[in-house]
Amino acid sequence: MGRQRLAKNRAFPPNLYQNTAGYFYYRNPQTKEQKGLGRDKARAFQEARKANAALATREPSSLVDWVLGRKDYTLAEWLPVYRELWDEKTQPAANTRYAANSLLKRLGEADLGNMRMRHIETVHVATYLEEFAKLSGAGMARNMRSKMRDIFRWAETQGVIDVGRNPVAATFNAGYKVKRERLSLEQFWAIHAHATTWAKNAMMLALLTGQRRDDIANMKFADYKDGFLHVAQGKSGGETKLQLDGAIKLTKVGVSIGDVVAGCRDLIVSRYLVHHTERVSSIKPGDKVRTGGLSDAFKEARERAKIEASEGRTPPSFHEIRSLSERLYREEFGSDFAQAILGHKSAQMTAKYDDLRGGWKTVRAK
Incomplete structure (x- = not known):
């Protein structure tokens, strides 16, 4: 996450800053390098917007791909699309959205995220969930399984995988015993x-x-x-x-x-x-x-x-x-x-x- 902007700079285009001497400068979000743009505010804003637009054209968007009809995704590429679809459909509470984003982040960073959606089989999912349970516990593994099942269900509805080929459906929930004593x-x-x-x-x-x-x-x-x-x-x-x-x-x-x-x-x-x-x-x-x-x-x-x-x-x-x-x-x-x-x-x-x-x-x- 980028550093918090000062209140006076919050109307600036992204990545544009102004130092105490009044000079504007642009920070490349990819390389972290800085380039001075002088004191002309209008020119600095214009240059920053052009730079941001150029960066945007270099970054692939899974959601744009989906809108344009793309059907072949890796799991990591599909997750941003799923997030948008799920969020619009369910309108989740803030805590629910935060928990879901945490699971999606971990899933996208896993080795499984590099596999094509159509190539992911039940054995791949079961292996991932087994390892996930060892690291995070059975309760979290159950949450991850539920989220993964929904991810692939949405993929079925959008033609990304064939209907009836949800690889999560046949997996088992991680078992656990409640360790906390009941209160009498x-x-x-x-x-x-x-x-x-x-x-x-x-x-x-x-x-x-x-x-x-x-x-x-x-x-x-x-x-x-x-x-x-x-x-x-x-x-x-x-x-x-x-x-x-x-x-x-x-x-x-x-x-x-x-x-x-x-x-x-x-x-x-x-x-x-x-x-x-x-x-x-x-x-x-x-x-x-x-x-x-x-x-x-x-x-x-x-x-x-x-x-x-x-x-x-x-x-x-x-x-x-x-x-x-x-x-x-x-x-x-x-x-x-x-x-x-x-x-x-x-x-x-x-x-x-x-x-x-x-x-x-x-x-x-x-």
Whole structure:
């Protein structure tokens, strides 16, 4: 990635700069060499644009090739085309796009990237995924396999490979065992007893709402209105919007969502339900608690509660509260309700709990 431009230079053509003496100069992005262009701004801009245009004609574009009807690609050449097609079709959230680009970069740099799409067989893909799993773990290998399957599926639709010849389809997912210990309700209360005030609030919000760590950290008092807690889930880029009835209550816990929200109010002025209550270094009372802070506080309380994992496993993290919440709601109200409150998609949930007004899915107390 190139260096960050100064604000005053952001209107400049790419690769054009101006030094403190007022002289313009052009930096060749390929050779990193520089050439002075004098102090005439109009002339410098014109020369820079000509140079950029000349460079552009020397760089092959897979997307242009595809538009012009080219069908023969290496895997590395096809990936930019796939990225454009996939991005336009799915309109992914920022986090999803970032994760996908990371996988595409690694795939394009692999030896497999130099092979022609039509020549890639299942054995090539299986070998690559096996090595990928050794380097990055089974979970990442599963993500890579899913992405590769989609890459070749798009290639089928565009005539780059023959229909029915997706080489990823016959491969197996890398197997893995969940090493993290599940969190029991008894352990939850033990950890809760050793947590700070704001960490207690975060834990209770996570248990009653079933939401992810990032969403807990972002919850504001303004999100609770007309008896409902409004959550636009971050993982979906805000597309999954939930209205959770404040009256929703877990019998085994003994409080409702509304009770937990009310319990977050104190004498400190803050926009956020989970907020710092003491001054620590640059942190002031009322400041938002960052997601990493939630995990750290949970870990510290867990260690004070002396909760350890069994051999070969890791102790439960803050994220495991979501799993505990799902199990408690499923036990008390059924799997459809549990899926609804967590924001999972299912035909049953859509039929019973989906309120399309404004795109919000309303989950009411039973």
